[in-house]
Amino acid sequence: MSTDPAPNPHATADEVAAALHDRKLANVLYHDWEAGSYDEKWSISYDERCITYAADRFRFAAGEGGWPYEHALELGCGTGFFLLNLMQAGVAKRGSVTDLSPGMVQTALRNAEGLGLDVDGRVADAETIPYPDATFDLVVGHAVLHHIPDVELALREVLRVLKPGGRFVFAGEPTTVGDFYARRLGALTWKAATTITRLPVLADWRRPQEELDESSRAAALEAVVDIHTFDPAELEETARRAGAGDARVVTEEFTAAMLGWPVRTFEAAVPPGKLGMGWAMFAYRSWQRLSWLDQNVLSRVVPRGWFYNALVTGTRSR
Template sequence: MTASPTEPTRRLAAVPDLDPAPNPHATQEEVEAALKDTKLAQVLYHDWEAETYDDKWHISYDERCIDYARGRFDAVAGEQDLPYERALELGCGTGFFLLNLMQGGVAKRGSVTDLSPGMVKVALRNADHLGLEVDGRVADAETIPYADNTFDLVVGHAVLHHIPDVEQALRECLRVLKPGGRFVFAGEPTTVGNFYARWLGRITWESVTRVTKLPFLADWRRPQEELDESSRAAALEAVVDLHTFEPTQLEEIAVAAGAVEAKAVTEEFASALLGWPLRTVEYAVPREKLGWGWAQFGLQSWKKLTWVDENVLRHVVPRRFFYNALITGVKP
């Protein structure tokens, strides 16, 4: 569903006459219908995840994630004259990328859009808690509900691979950007990176859920109803993840959409090889079993391996083998 291109007003929850309400508990029948309708699958899957998404991915709105978001922006966009006056986040999720970029001095005002009502609701709630000037809408990335030449910056994190027509979405980004405005998208899976990440996650999930069936590890096993719900979500995940990208392909799509100065970079190789098994373990066992020590081990290990990626492996490993791709472009 899309709204008219009039100026939005800020709100903390969906307005009934404009946006649909979140649906966090899809039925089996809805899941089966979504298997044949990718945009319905996007809504159901992300509504299901909205309230727990920040915890699942260790998202915060403090120095740790501000530095991470700003680092991703700087890595692909380089030095810019900051702050941008107004920015839009496409496929905002819980607002992780834009809200942390705003706190990091990249933009003054923000707008968020997502196909999932649940995600828009959480993103606006997060913005309100942070005291940031942000409005939002439930919207399709292929038909962005804002007027031409509205924004100075469009950003997104882990969103392009969910969009059926990526080139059309980038055309829409360029349409709503002012001349000279820039888009920056980060967190997109490369084709090679997605292959090894999927297999690492699958092997880890199967191993942990089987081992925790042993009687003496029973208290390390999540309740069966939670595992069943995760399985339904996993079935939708196979539908919502539509693309992987070669870095060169992303640059070609951006140029075809009408962008200039298109550039893709990649990151996370050794850090991804460790990160995906760690994340899977965290989702397969009760959260209270892992504790602070595990969290610190994961964070410090990721930092060290990221240093290796950026300072050593980037110079010897082809960019297509890294897990994450970032793309930027400018409106002529």
């Protein structure tokens, strides 16, 4: 029988208030709250679209060498998006997942079981990873480092549980400049969408008030759980101080982020399913085209710190 704590998907107002002063508790409550709907909220799937996305992010950071890894760990796994899609892409044969949120670990393991993947999991703090030294060939994470209070300590733990020569890849981390414009674009979109749908003619496009209120409470926790933004050079230096060999940071999404954040915010402001598959494909293909522009053209002239997503990789040298 599992000794992991049970999820708490319905945090009370008092619990939310307490979590505003405790970042780790806030992470648990927020991600337990989101676990059941997280894949839908962020358009996460475990089909070719997201398999390709995950594998492309991995290649962009680490290249092609070393596949397949025998045993991989996903730190701060969420619903398992990154590791499960990487496993389906052939990057790793066997997986383990950890997260502070019991709800997320449960969801990740359920997703893995549904996909027929060999994955186990634990509720765990990234600053004290509960595995022996030299356990894993690969450690990955997506949008997790910015939630961890002590990033350098977490990277030291990552290197400890890696085998000599093992690699880590963390993707989806917000840069400081990227976070500045993304949050403002998102806030403007939310205000516009929730204001205009008050018009009687657009009533069918407005989410029920209780759902909007719940989103606002979740946003209050989200402001606490998002601890860091990153300067690419400083993140590289943090990885080196932790002991990583070959530490490097690459960045992506400039115009793609300027589209992506308003799109995702608008999707969250209207009733689920209202926009339909046509909208989903328009948004995805537009993001693909802008990502191509960012990576193949704008990356030559735009400073890497202006892009939204940072990806960091490195190895354990001994």
